[in-house]
Amino acid sequence: MIVSKGLTKYFGAVKAIEDFTVEIPDGQIFGLLGPNGAGKTTTMRMLCCLIKPTKGNAWIDDLEIGNKDDAQKIRQMIGLLPEVPGLYETLGAYKNLDYYAQFYDVPKAKREESIKKTLTDLGLWERRNEPVGGFSKGMKQKIAIARSFVHEPKYIFLDEPTASLDPEAAKTVREYILELKARGDTILINTHNLSEAERICDSVALVKNKMVKIGNPKELARGLFTRKIRITIDHIANTLLNELASLKGVSAVELTKNQLILSVQNPEKQNPMILSFLLAHGVNVQFVSEEEHSLEDVYLKLIGEDQ
Numbered sequence: 001m002i003v004s005k006g007l008t009k010y011f012g013a014v015k016a017i018e019d020f021t022v023e024i025p026d027g028q029i030f031g032l033l034g035p036n037g038a039g040k041t042t043t044m045r046m047l048c049c050l051i052k053p054t055k056g057n058a059w060i061d062d063l064e065i066g067n068k069d070d071a072q073k074i075r076q077m078i079g080l081l082p083e084v085p086g087l088y089e090t091l092g093a094y095k096n097l098d099y100y101a102q103f104y105d106v107p108k109a110k111r112e113e114s115i116k117k118t119l120t121d122l123g124l125w126e127r128r129n130e131p132v133g134g135f136s137k138g139m140k141q142k143i144a145i146a147r148s149f150v151h152e153p154k155y156i157f158l159d160e161p162t163a164s165l166d167p168e169a170a171k172t173v174r175e176y177i178l179e180l181k182a183r184g185d186t187i188l189i190n191t192h193n194l195s196e197a198e199r200i201c202d203s204v205a206l207v208k209n210k211m212v213k214i215g216n217p218k219e220l221a222r223g224l225f226t227r228k229i230r231i232t233i234d235h236i237a238n239t240l241l242n243e244l245a246s247l248k249g250v251s252a253v254e255l256t257k258n259q260l261i262l263s264v265q266n267p268e269k270q271n272p273m274i275l276s277f278l279l280a281h282g283v284n285v286q287f288v289s290e291e292e293h294s295l296e297d298v299y300l301k302l303i304g305e306d307q
């Protein structure tokens with residue numbers, strides 16, 4: 001488990017992040033989400049024991065990031081994909097990974113197995129002996145990501161893992177991250193890609209040099225917006241719209257073409273009543289679904305309010 005309390009970093013007078021407090025249970029994908037300069041990289045670097053907090057503290061499995069002996073142990077348990085991953089450009093893909101795994105004392109047989117599997121999954125096994133200096137940006141990023149978990153760390157920190165990738169490569173990487181989670185790893189990912197965070201993160205922290213909001217992407221949306229349901233119908237009389245709006249728990253009604261959008265406080269409870277009402281008035285109901293607010297809606301609302 002990763003725990004931070006009041007984690008704060010100033011670079012001189014520049015506030016990178018202030019009072020960052022979280023508890024990240026094992027086995028989760030946790031997203032740090034925020035605009036450029038929001039303090040995501042700084043937070044990650046503190047958790048990885050690369051820089052010291054100005055104030056506050058954090059623990060990984062009860063090991064304290066600020067404690068020298070603990071920090072040594074933490075480094076063995078974590079893998080990091082940094083913002084600018086340096087690879088050995090003249091070495092082949094395989095050698096890059098092997099070098100790193102050796103550094104972590106991974107036994108030879110284990111290294112061979114793990115590197116082969118990773119490179120095969122990433123579609124780079126055939127090119128394992130080519131110097132990575134000649135690889136495309138996306139291919140290099142894949143190697144750098146592979147490098148962050150080649151020693152099978154329990155905690156994996158990925159700083160903008162898909163930022164420079166084309167959509168297909170980004171998808172491969174996302175699938176990979178989900179596979180790591182399925183293996184039981186805990187993954188912290190920095191991103192400003194909202195749809196990506198929404199797709200893979202169990203929880204997200206919206207940051208802007210401080211904690212803006214934390215929670216499950218869906219719950220965040222529900223906490224901020226009234227829930228809406230979309231009902232597809234063939235036709236509805238205008239007079240019925242007013243009656244619909246006055247039903248208990250319905251706060252707004254919009255009609256666009258054959259789509260009724262109702263703002264409903266508690267759809268689980270009120271939908272049956274709404275549908276009974278429509279059916280009783282001879283409205284032909286074709287589809288009913290919940291309008292999902294995206295993490296983008298949440299992000300724009302919260303980060304916007306914070307300006």
Ligand SMILES: Nc1ncnc2c1ncn2[C@@H]1O[C@H](COP(=O)(O)OP(=O)(O)O)[C@@H](O)[C@H]1O
Pocket residue numbers: 011014015016017034035036037038039040041042043
């Ligand atoms: N090593 C550093 N020296 C001085 N300022 C820094 C340093 N690292 C980050 N900062 C500043 O801290 C703030 C947060 O940066 P960063 O953590 O990189 O944000 P993000 O990763 O969310 O884009 C920015 O204003 C940045 O300029």
Ligand SMILES: [Mg+2]
Pocket residue numbers: 040041042083159190
């Ligand atoms: Mg960053």
